[in-house]
Amino acid sequence: MEVILRKRQGDSPYSFVFKDNGKVLIKSETYKSKSSALKGIESVKKNCQIDSRYEIKKAKNGKFYFNIKAANGQIVGTSTFFNTEEEMKAAIEKIKKEAPSAPIREES
Secondary structure (H helix, E strand, O other): OEEEEEEOOOOOOEEEEEEEOOEEEEEOOOEOOHHHHHHHHHHHHHHOOOHHHEEEEEOOOOOEEEEEEOOOOOEEEEEOOEOOHHHHHHHHHHHHHHHHHOOEEEEO
């Protein structure tokens, strides 16, 4: 697993994704500064270890996804869609195990 810190053009150019074997598992909102994006990454790494910080959802299309929330209730990461609840739960376990030590790579 790795974290990709992205920089694009615009008012809020920074965002990040947690990827596993090329597949995005978690994506962020956009941030105005690199330091804010890095704080968001650290928040995901910290909060992904706490079961109560996961908000499990089912989309209108029937697919599953989850949000990871900080202690203040703010969403710090949102997963991609999963076809089954089992796939989603497996991704959560992988994130719990590997995200805290995932290296960060910058991409622009």
